[in-house]
Amino acid sequence: MRQAFHDQLDAIFADLADLCGDVERAVRLATEALLQGDSSVAEQVISGDAEIDAEREQIEDSALLLLSLQAPVASDLRTVVAALRMVSDLERMGDLSVHVAKIARLRVPNVAVPEPMRPTIERMAELAETMVARTSHVIAERDVDEARSLAEADEEMDRLRRTTFADMLSADWEHGVEAAVDVALLGRYYERIADHAVSVANRVVFVVTGETPYAVDA
């Protein structure tokens, strides 16, 4: 019974790592659509979200079945509940990638990000994608050290977001209101993807150590 429980739990964590890999791909493609103004890549992210939603449902069903059949208690119960929360975070990260893709699509044949803002947004996007990739690894390997180091990457994300505001609100912003609104929302979306990645990683720390790291609330 215990062995069956742990095998099923391992299968759920393997599925979570796979789902996180698919989210990473969505973030990467959304960024590609955004920076190249490519509507077909944007469509790919938007239509691909249904698959992320389906994976979420399948993982949720597995976790509920495990709760039903095995009635775990104590740390086992907390681990299954953590898995349920991780799957919600991951699905939400998929939705946020769709939001990025939709802004990209809205501006085709142009590019939503004005040229001088490109390095900052590119770095935010790269950071988000890397954080999601590291989160897959954290889930697959239960890597607590890597999970803890994600918080540092998140600090860089916060700094970059402040940079975008400083740029947009400076007197020499010459890209108009539309670009500013796009950049403000894009910054928000990438920041939220990073927050959710930290949240997923923190849940892994909790599962392994029983400790809850400092929460990211943004």
Next chain:
Amino acid sequence: MRQAFHDQLDAIFADLADLCGDVERAVRLATEALLQGDSSVAEQVISGDAEIDAEREQIEDSALLLLSLQAPVASDLRTVVAALRMVSDLERMGDLSVHVAKIARLRVPNVAVPEPMRPTIERMAELAETMVARTSHVIAERDVDEARSLAEADEEMDRLRRTTFADMLSADWEHGVEAAVDVALLGRYYERIADHAVSVANRVVFVVTGETPYAVDA
């Protein structure tokens, strides 16, 4: 045992309705801070969020204890898991109120919302607050009809948000980039509060009927 389970579940739902009431207050105060440029009311929302977080923790602990001690299956299990998700939504709505309050605080002694945008933002805020209030009622009374009608209010929210974009991107927008960025983010925050309210209400429909209504993904 069954009776004890249902008593404890009722207590959790009563706590969820109370928490939703506190979120409603946070939304209302955040809006007051925003529209009156009142930094002390903004501070009240920001510092008050710790209490919402504490309530969330307490409800989560109760739900986990119920899972541990009673090992519910089938619909009982799904109800407890739904409660865990509702509490996450509600906590997030508290965070979003804090975001509104922080924009308010940032612009004091001015008001973040330009005068001509006031009616739209006021209506969005009112709609969000009303939707949260209705959600408290949905939770307390397991009111499925009321839950279903929340989706209509959410459609008005989406329309209002489109209006803000049309206004900001029109040629006669004369309030500059800062106001546009503020309004874009405020619109996003109120829209997300409304989405989470619909999500909570949908979970009540699921708990009562076993059916999952159409999901809001925004």
